[in-house]
Amino acid sequence: xxxxxxxxxxxxxxxxxxxxxxxxxxxxxxxxxxxxxxxxxxxxxxxxxxxxxxxxxxxxxxxxxxxxxxxxxxxxxxxxxxxxxxxxxxxxxxxxxxxxxxxxxxxxxxxxxxxxxxxxxxxxxxxxxxxxxxxxxxxxxxxxxxxxxxxxxxxxxxxxxxxxxxxxxxxxxxxxxxxxxxxxxxxxxxxxxxxxxxxxxxxxxxxxxxxxxxxxxxxxxxxxxxxxxxxxxxxxxxxxxxxxxxxxxxxxxxxxxxxxxxxxxxxxxxxxxxxxxxxxxxxxxxxxxxxx
Numbered sequence: 001x002x003x004x005x006x007x008x009x010x011x012x013x014x015x016x017x018x019x020x021x022x023x024x025x026x027x028x029x030x031x032x033x034x035x036x037x038x039x040x041x042x043x044x045x046x047x048x049x050x051x052x053x054x055x056x057x058x059x060x061x062x063x064x065x066x067x068x069x070x071x072x073x074x075x076x077x078x079x080x081x082x083x084x085x086x087x088x089x090x091x092x093x094x095x096x097x098x099x100x101x102x103x104x105x106x107x108x109x110x111x112x113x114x115x116x117x118x119x120x121x122x123x124x125x126x127x128x129x130x131x132x133x134x135x136x137x138x139x140x141x142x143x144x145x146x147x148x149x150x151x152x153x154x155x156x157x158x159x160x161x162x163x164x165x166x167x168x169x170x171x172x173x174x175x176x177x178x179x180x181x182x183x184x185x186x187x188x189x190x191x192x193x194x195x196x197x198x199x200x201x202x203x204x205x206x207x208x209x210x211x212x213x214x215x216x217x218x219x220x221x222x223x224x225x226x227x228x229x230x231x232x233x234x235x236x237x238x239x240x241x242x243x244x245x246x247x248x249x250x251x252x253x254x255x256x257x258x259x260x261x262x263x264x265x266x267x268x269x270x271x272x273x274x275x276x277x278x279x280x281x282x283x284x285x286x287x288x289x290x291x292x
Contacts, residue, residue: 062269062270062271062272063257063258063260063268063269063270063273064268064269065260065262065266065267065268066084066095066266066267066268066269067266068082068263068264068266069265071083071084071106071265072086072087072090072092073090074088074090077110077113078109078110078112078113078114079107079108079109079110079113080107080108081105081106081107081108082105082106082265083103083104083105083106084103084104084105084106084249084267085097085098085101085102085103085104087103087105097181098245098247098269098291099223099245099247099291099292100180100181100183100221100222100223100291100292101178101179101180101223101247101289101291102123102179102180102181103177103178103179104176104177104178104247104249104267105176105177105178106176106265107174107175107176107177108172108173108174109132109134109164109165109166109172109173109175110166110172111166111168111169111170111171111172112165112166112168112169112170113165113166114135114163114164114165114166115163115164115165116163117137117161117162117163118161118162118163119159119160119161120154120156120159120160120161120162121156121157121158121159121160122156122157122158122182122185122186122187123156123179123180123181123182124153124154124155124156124179124180124181124182124219124220124221125153125154125155125156125177125178125179126151126152126153126177126178126179126180126207126208126219126225127146127151127152127153127164127175127176127177127178128150128151128175128176128178128227128251128287129146129147129148129149129150129173129175130148130174130175130176130251130252130285131148131172131173131174132147132148132166132167132168132171132172132173132174132175133145133146133147133166133167133168133171133173134146134164134165134166134167134173134175135164135165135166135167136152136162136163136164137162137163138154138160138161138162138163138191139160139161139162140160140189140190140191142191144193145167146193147195147197148197149195149196149197149198149199150193150194150195150196150197151193151194151195151196151207151208151217151227152191152192153191153192153193153208153217153218153219154189154190154191155182155187155188155189155191155219155220156189157182157186157187157188157189157190157220158186158187158188158189159189160189176249176251176287178225178287180219180221180223181221182219182220182221183220183221183222184220187220192217192218193217194207194215194217196227199227199229200229201228201229201230201231201234202228202229202230202231202234202235202236203236204226204227204228204236204238204288205226205227205228206224206225206226207225207226207227208223208224208225209223209224209225210222210223210224222292223289223290223291223292224289224290225287225288225289225290226238226287226288226289226290227285227286227287227288228278228285228286228288229283229284229285230253230255230278230279230280230283230284230285230286231280231283231284232280232281232282232283233279233280234279234280235277235278235279235280236277236278237275237276237277237278238275238276238278238288238290239274239275239276240270240273240274240275240276240290243292244290244292245269245270245271245290245291245292246269246270246273246276246288246289246290246291247267247268247269247270247288247289247291248262248267248268248270248276248286248287248288248289249266249267249286249287249288249289250262250263250264250265250266250267250284250285250286251264251284251285251286251287252264252283252284252285253280253281253282253283253284253285253286254280254281254282254284255278255279255280255281255284255286256277256278256279256281257270257276257277257278258273258275258276258277259277261281276288
């Protein structure tokens with residue numbers, strides 16, 4: 001049995017998960033109370049009653065894993081892409097985003113391929129290059145070739161147009177494109193980029209933030225994005241303040257998040273936790289989002 005459910009349990013907004021309801025109940029050690037109900041409709045009714053008997057704080061304390069193979073996907077020949085959240089022709093009402101995080105597209109663009117000039121507005125667009133080189137040009141006059149570890153932020157605001165192409169005619173470029181909903185519409189468009197390719201392993205490196213603190217790139221939202229590189233056995237920790245939430249995206253490799261295994265392409269929504277512990281199980285890169 002696999003039942004998909006939405007849990008409206010946290011004080012801010014709707015917390016969406018697609019893990020089976022059965023797995024959720026098992027994690028709360030309630031399964032033993034309902035096994036005798038089999039697959040009859042009474043199972044669902046009992047499950048709901050049992051879940052609601054658990055305190056609100058416990059229901060909100062969750063790590064919901066979004067498996068790589070469960071994402072949307074499309075292959076256009078020159079582009080192989082995987083959608084963590086609904087995008088373009090892929091639509092899943094249970095995965096419209098998480099908090100202010102709206103898009104994580106995992107793109108591999110073949111040599112010579114790319115996105116022709118297209119418009120954006122009222123979105124914070126962050127690009128993180130995992131491998132290869134990406135050429136960018138935009139209507140504000142910026143032109144850049146981004147390499148592995150580089151971060152680009154476009155605050156689209158009232159409107160911009162840009163193109164993105166693989167700089168190499170032969171080698172693929174692998175990147176994550178991230179959209180974060182801004183805290184206001186109609187901002188003045190702006191552009192920034194910075195390289196994080198030489199950061200040390202086993203530490204969380206702040207790449208974007210509301211204020212641009214600690215040398216990070218400022219964005220128009222109360223959201224912080226970190227990148228970490230981990231070798232096997234290396235660990236980083238992050239403390240979530242009250243009423244904050246997190247998303248962890250594994251760009252490559254394999255890690256554990258509070259003991260739960262995540263592999264390349266996996267993501268995890270986190271609510272109600274205080275301390276996040278991420279440990280490398282293979283050479284890995286992860287992006288951690290701290291969201292309001």
